[in-house]
Amino acid sequence: MRLFLLALGLCLAAPASAFESDVHFGLTEWLALQAGYGPQEAVTIATGDQRVDSGDMQFMALAFAYACPGQDHVTAAEVEAHHFPSAVGIPAPPQQRTVLAGDAVAGKAVKELIATPPDKAGFMLLRFGESLHPLQDSWSHQGVPDLPQPFSGAVACDADSVSVAPKARGGWNSHKADLTRFWPDDTVAMAKASYEALQNYPATAGGPRTARDWNELRPELGGFIAAATKTDKKKWFLARGITDVSFLEGISLKDGAQPFDLAWPGRRLPQIASPQSGQHDVEAELREFFDRFFTTWATTGRFDQLVRDFAPAKRPPREDALLNMGTRELAARLGLWRVRDHGQAAELAHAPGPLTTAQLVEAGRITTARGALARYASSQEAFFPLLPRAKGASPLAPFIVVPLAPSPAGNPRALAAAKFRHAPYDTVAIAAERIDGRWRAVAVDSIAEH
Amino acid sequence: MKNQKFWKLCAVPLVIAASATLWGCGSDSGNNTPTAVPLTVPKVASCAASDRPETGLQGQVPAALRASGFDGFNCNLQLSGQYQGEGGNWSAATFKDGAGHVCAYHATGYIKDLTGQPVARVNPGVPVIDITDPTRPTRTTSLTTPAMLDPWESLRVNPRRQVLAADFGANSSFGGPEVDFYDLSGDCRSPQLLSSVAVGTGSDGGITLAKSPLGHEGNFAPDGLTYYVGDITNNTYNAVDVTNMTKPKVIAQFDMSKAPLGGIAHGLSVSDDGNRAYFVSVGGLSASDLNNPNAKLSDGFYVIDTSEVQARKPNAQFKLISSTGIRDGSIAQHTIPITIGGKPYLVFVDEGGSGGLSLTDNSGAQAACNAGLSPFPMARIFDISDETQPKLASKLMLETHDPANCSKVLPDIAGLSVFTYGSHYCSVDNRQNATALACNYFNSGVRVFDIRDPVRPKEIAYYNPAGSRTKQPGSNHVMFGQWQSGGPDWCAARLDFDFERHLLTTMCQDNGLLVMKFENNVWPMPESTATKEQTN
Numbered sequence: 001m002r003l004f005l006l007a008l009g010l011c012l013a014a015p016a017s018a019f020e021s022d023v024h025f026g027l028t029e030w031l032a033l034q035a036g037y038g039p040q041e042a043v044t045i046a047t048g049d050q051r052v053d054s055g056d057m058q059f060m061a062l063a064f065a066y067a068c069p070g071q072d073h074v075t076a077a078e079v080e081a082h083h084f085p086s087a088v089g090i091p092a093p094p095q096q097r098t099v100l101a102g103d104a105v106a107g108k109a110v111k112e113l114i115a116t117p118p119d120k121a122g123f124m125l126l127r128f129g130e131s132l133h134p135l136q137d138s139w140s141h142q143g144v145p146d147l148p149q150p151f152s153g154a155v156a157c158d159a160d161s162v163s164v165a166p167k168a169r170g171g172w173n174s175h176k177a178d179l180t181r182f183w184p185d186d187t188v189a190m191a192k193a194s195y196e197a198l199q200n201y202p203a204t205a206g207g208p209r210t211a212r213d214w215n216e217l218r219p220e221l222g223g224f225i226a227a228a229t230k231t232d233k234k235k236w237f238l239a240r241g242i243t244d245v246s247f248l249e250g251i252s253l254k255d256g257a258q259p260f261d262l263a264w265p266g267r268r269l270p271q272i273a274s275p276q277s278g279q280h281d282v283e284a285e286l287r288e289f290f291d292r293f294f295t296t297w298a299t300t301g302r303f304d305q306l307v308r309d310f311a312p313a314k315r316p317p318r319e320d321a322l323l324n325m326g327t328r329e330l331a332a333r334l335g336l337w338r339v340r341d342h343g344q345a346a347e348l349a350h351a352p353g354p355l356t357t358a359q360l361v362e363a364g365r366i367t368t369a370r371g372a373l374a375r376y377a378s379s380q381e382a383f384f385p386l387l388p389r390a391k392g393a394s395p396l397a398p399f400i401v402v403p404l405a406p407s408p409a410g411n412p413r414a415l416a417a418a419k420f421r422h423a424p425y426d427t428v429a430i431a432a433e434r435i436d437g438r439w440r441a442v443a444v445d446s447i448a449e450h
Numbered sequence: 451m452k453n454q455k456f457w458k459l460c461a462v463p464l465v466i467a468a469s470a471t472l473w474g475c476g477s478d479s480g481n482n483t484p485t486a487v488p489l490t491v492p493k494v495a496s497c498a499a500s501d502r503p504e505t506g507l508q509g510q511v512p513a514a515l516r517a518s519g520f521d522g523f524n525c526n527l528q529l530s531g532q533y534q535g536e537g538g539n540w541s542a543a544t545f546k547d548g549a550g551h552v553c554a555y556h557a558t559g560y561i562k563d564l565t566g567q568p569v570a571r572v573n574p575g576v577p578v579i580d581i582t583d584p585t586r587p588t589r590t591t592s593l594t595t596p597a598m599l600d601p602w603e604s605l606r607v608n609p610r611r612q613v614l615a616a617d618f619g620a621n622s623s624f625g626g627p628e629v630d631f632y633d634l635s636g637d638c639r640s641p642q643l644l645s646s647v648a649v650g651t652g653s654d655g656g657i658t659l660a661k662s663p664l665g666h667e668g669n670f671a672p673d674g675l676t677y678y679v680g681d682i683t684n685n686t687y688n689a690v691d692v693t694n695m696t697k698p699k700v701i702a703q704f705d706m707s708k709a710p711l712g713g714i715a716h717g718l719s720v721s722d723d724g725n726r727a728y729f730v731s732v733g734g735l736s737a738s739d740l741n742n743p744n745a746k747l748s749d750g751f752y753v754i755d756t757s758e759v760q761a762r763k764p765n766a767q768f769k770l771i772s773s774t775g776i777r778d779g780s781i782a783q784h785t786i787p788i789t790i791g792g793k794p795y796l797v798f799v800d801e802g803g804s805g806g807l808s809l810t811d812n813s814g815a816q817a818a819c820n821a822g823l824s825p826f827p828m829a830r831i832f833d834i835s836d837e838t839q840p841k842l843a844s845k846l847m848l849e850t851h852d853p854a855n856c857s858k859v860l861p862d863i864a865g866l867s868v869f870t871y872g873s874h875y876c877s878v879d880n881r882q883n884a885t886a887l888a889c890n891y892f893n894s895g896v897r898v899f900d901i902r903d904p905v906r907p908k909e910i911a912y913y914n915p916a917g918s919r920t921k922q923p924g925s926n927h928v929m930f931g932q933w934q935s936g937g938p939d940w941c942a943a944r945l946d947f948d949f950e951r952h953l954l955t956t957m958c959q960d961n962g963l964l965v966m967k968f969e970n971n972v973w974p975m976p977e978s979t980a981t982k983e984q985t986n
Contacts, residue, residue, distance in 0.1 A: 040636070040637050040640065041640075043636060044636050044637070044640065044642060047636060048642070056644075056695075057693055057694040057695070057696075058694050058695070058696040058697065119592075119594060120594060120595075120643075122591050122640060123591065123593060123632065123640065123641055123642055123643050124642075124643055125640070125642060126633060126636075126642035126643065126644070127642070127643060205590065205591055265548070266635075266636075268611070268612070268633060268635060270610075270611060270673070270674065270675060270693060271610075271673075273673070278761060278762060280763070280764050387693060387694060390764075391764065392655075392656075392657075392701060392762070392764045392765065392766075393656070393691045393693075393699065393701045393762040393766075394762050395761060395762040396675075396693060
C-alpha cells in the first residue's frame with residue numbers, strides 16, 4: 001500500500017502547497033524587517049499581501065462563479081490583476097494572457113504605490129502589501145493559464161476568462177505551482193524582486209530605513225524554500241525571531257511533526273448573518289436544499305449518513321454519469337474536504353475520479369483519524385462569506401449557487417460553490433440535480449485557486 | 451448643519467413652511483413634558499474637592515467671565531490629557547485595537563474656508579491620536595484622503611468591522627460623493643487606507659440616482675455592512691452597501707422631500723439588528739408660529755423600517771413607521787436608539803433652539819424667549835416602546851435653557867449668533883444598557899447625565915474647558931467667526947465612554963482632543979456594564 005501511495009503521489013506531482021501565506025505573509029514580513037521596516041509596519045505590509053488570498057471581501061473570487069460556468073468578466077479581470085498579471089485583459093484566449101515573471105505588468109501596482117507621497121506613505125502600507133501580491137504570483141503562475149475541467153469536464157469553463165495555474169506548473173487541480181521547494185530559483189527571484197520593492201517604498205513616519213544587503217539574505221532562503229511541512233516552515237520563522245506563525249494556517253503543506261492548530265486573525269471578513277442563502281435569483285427549493293446540505297456537511301462527522309440523506313438512492317443512467325459519483329466515493333470525498341490539515345488530504349481530494357478501492361480505504365483512514373476533522377458549529381463558521389453577484393445587492397452567504405444545463409434526461413441541475421476556512425486555497429463545489437421531484441447532491445469537485 | 455446655504459434656511463424658517471405641504475402627519479411632542487418633573491435637569495449634587503464648579507446658572511459662562519477670559523469649569527470630570535493640535539470641528543471617535551492600543555480620531559476644518567479661500571494648515575485632515583496613556587495623548591499621523599480632509603459630521607468607527615469611515619463634508623459646501631474607509635484592525639495608531647471611492651455614481655452596480663449623495667452626516671448599521679449617508683444638499687438618506695468596502699454602492703434612498711414632516715436630511719442612527727433607522731428631519735418654526743398651536747411641525751424624527759435594506763432584498767425600500775415633530779426645537783441633529791432597564795428609548799438631539807439659528811445674530815434665541823420657549827437646543831429622550839407613537843420621556847434642559855432665565859443668559863451671547871448654549875452630539879455608555887448620557891452643549895461644554903430613570907435624568911458631571919487665547923486653524927469656531935479670545939469653546943463632537951478606565955473622550959473645537967476621568971465614583975454606576983461595540 002505504501003509503495004502504491006508513493007507512486008500515486010509522484011504521479012500526481014503531489015498536490016501540496018504554495019506561494020501561499022508562507023510567502024505572501026511570512027516571507028514578506030521577514031523581508032520587510034530586513035529592509036528596515038518596524039515590526040508593525042512589516043506585519044501591515046504582510047497582511048495586505050496575504051489578504052489578497054481570500055482575506056477581504058474584494059478578494060473573494062470563485063472560478064465556479066465567474067467562469068465555470070458562471071460568466072462574470074468583472075471578477076475575472078480582478079482575478080487576473082491580483083494573481084495572473086498579464087498585458088492582455090479579460091476576455092482573451094489563455095495563450096494571449098501569458099504571465100511573465102516579474103515583468104512590468106506584474107510590477108505595475110508596486111510602481112504606483114512606490115510613488116505614494118511621503119505624507120501618505122504611513123497609511124498606504126496595507127495597499128503596498130496588496131501590490132506585492134501580483135508581483136510575487138507572477139513567478140508561481142508564470143506561463144499560460146490552464147483550462148479547468150471540473151466534474152470530469154461536465155462543467156465547462158470559459159477559457160477566455162478563467163485564470164488558474166498553468167499546466168506546466170501543476171494545473172488547475174493542484175497546489176504545486178506555489179510550492180517553493182519545486183521552484184527554488186523562482187522563489188529566490190521572487191524574493192529578490194519583493195525585497196527591491198520594499199526598499200524603494202517611501203520612508204514613513206518611522207524615519208529612514210536601513211536595509212541589509214541582499215547577498216546577506218540570499219543564503220538564508222534555502223531553508224525556507226526546502227521546508228516541506230508546516231512544522232519545518234514554522235521552525236524557519238521561529239529561528240528568525242518571527243514568533244507569531246499563525247499565518248501558516250491553511251497552507252497546503254502537511255502539518256508535519258507537530259499538529260498545527262493556530263488560527264490567523266488577519267482576515268477582514270464579516271460574519272455571515274444566517275446559514276440560509278439569500279441569493280435572490282435562485283429558486284427557494286434549491287436554496288433550501290443547499291442550506292441544509294452545507295449546514296450538515298460543515299457539522300457532521302458521518303459522511304456516509306450525509307450521502308444517504310442528500311444523494312440519490314440509486315445512480316442515474318449511464319449517460320448522466322459525468323456528474324455522478326458512487327455514494328461511497330461521494331462520502332469519501334466529502335469527508336476529505338473536512339480534514340483540517342488539507343496537506344494531509346490534498347492528494348486524494350484532488351485525485352481524478354473514480355477513486356480506486358485503495359484510495360477509498362486511504363481516504364477513510366485519513367478522515368477517521370483522531371482529531372482529523374475541522375470542527376465547526378455551523379456553516380457560517382465553516383465557510384468564508386461570499387457575495388453572489390446579482391442585480392442589486394445580496395446578503396452574505398456561505399455558498400454561491402450557479403445554474404447548470406439540465407441533465408440528458410431533462411432534470412434541472414445546479415452547483416453550489418464554497419470555500420472552507422481550513423482549505424482557503426481551494427473552492428469546492430457540490431453538483432445537485434432534481435431527481436424524482438427532489439434536489440439531490442450528485443458529485444463534489446474543486447478548483448485550486450490563487 | 452452649518453453651511454451658508456443652510457443658514458439662509460435656518461434664518462428664514464418661512465422658506466421651510468412654504469414647502470411643507472405634506473406636514474401634519476407627525477405627532478407633536480413639543481410640550482409633552484411629563485408632569486411633576488422639573489423643567490431642567492437637576493444639577494450635580496456635589497463635586498470633587500479640587501473641582502472648579504460653575505459660578506452662575508447650570509451651563510452658563512457669564513458675560514463677565516467671557517470678557518476676562520474663561521478659565522473653565524469642571525465637576526466630577528477631571529482632565530487627564532489633551533491634544534490641542536490645530537483644533538477640530540464636528541465629529542470624533544475612538545477605537546481600541548486587539549493589542550490594547552486606544553486611539554482617538556476627530557474631524558478638523560477643511561483646507562478652504564467658507565468662501566473657498568485656502569486655510570493655512572500644518573497637519574490638515576483627521577489626526578490619529580494615541581490615547582493608550584490617557585495622560586499623554588500623542589498624534590501619530592494625519593489622514594488626508596478626500597473625505598478625511600473634512601468629514602464634517604460623518605466620522606465614525608464601526609467596531610465589528612474595525613474600520614474608520616467618513617464621507618466628504620468639506621464645509622458642507624465643497625464636498626463630494628467620496629467615502630473613505632480605513633482598517634484599524636492591525637494597529638489603531640496606524641490606520642490603513644482600504645478605499646476612497648465615490649458612491650452613487652451609477653456605475654457601481656447600485657441603484658441609479660438622479661444625483662450622487664454628497665457628504666455631511668453619516669453612520670453605520672452596527673453590523674458594519676451598511677453605511678448611511680445623510681445628504682442635506684440633495685435632501686436624501688442613502689443606504690450604502692459596504693460589504694465590499696472597495697465597491698460601496700447605494701442600494702436604497704429615502705427622499706425626504708416626500709416625507710410627512712417635510713424637513714431636511716441630517717443625522718441618523720440604526721438599531722442593533724439593522725432593521726430600524728431613526729432619521730432626523732431638520733426644520734423649525736417661524737417666529738410668528740412659535741405660539742401657534744396649529745403650526746405644522748417640520749423638526750423631528752422618523753422611525754423607518756429598514757428590514758429590506760438589511761436583508762438586501764431586490765429593490766429594497768424604506769418604510770415609514772412613524773414621524774414625530776418637535777415644537778420647541780429646530781435643526782435636528784441626530785438620534786441614538788438605547789435600552790434602559792430593558793425598555794427601548796430614543797435619544798434625539800437638536801442643534802437649533804425653538805427660534806431656529808441665525809448666522810448673523812441671536813434673533814432666534816430672542817424670538818424663542820419672547821414666546822416663552824427654550825432659546826437653545828437640547829437632547830431629549832423618547833419612549834419608543836410603541837414605535838408607531840414615540841412618547842417624550844424627558845428633556846435634557848440645563849438652567850441656561852429655561853425661558854425664565856432668558857434675561858440672565860442673553861447678555862452672555864451678545865455679539866454672537868449660532869449655537870452658543872445649544873446641544874449638538876450625545877453618546878451613551880452602552881446602547882444595550884444605557885445608564886449615562888454624555889452630551890456636548892457648545893459653550894456649556896461636556897455634560898453627563900444619569901439616565902437610569904429616563905423620565906427624571908440628573909446631571910452627574912460636567913467639564914467645560916477654558917477658553918482658548920489663540921485661534922486654531924482647524925476650528926470651525928474660528929472659521930465661522932464665532933471665536934472670541936478667552937471665550938468658551940464650541941464643544942460639539944461625539945463622546946466615547948471608556949468603561950475599564952472610567953474615562954470620557956471627546957473633542958472641543960479650540961481645545962482639541964480632551965480625555966477626562968470621572969471622579970467621585972459617579973460613573974460607572976452599579977448598573978453600568980461594559981460595551982464591546984459603541985456605535986452611537
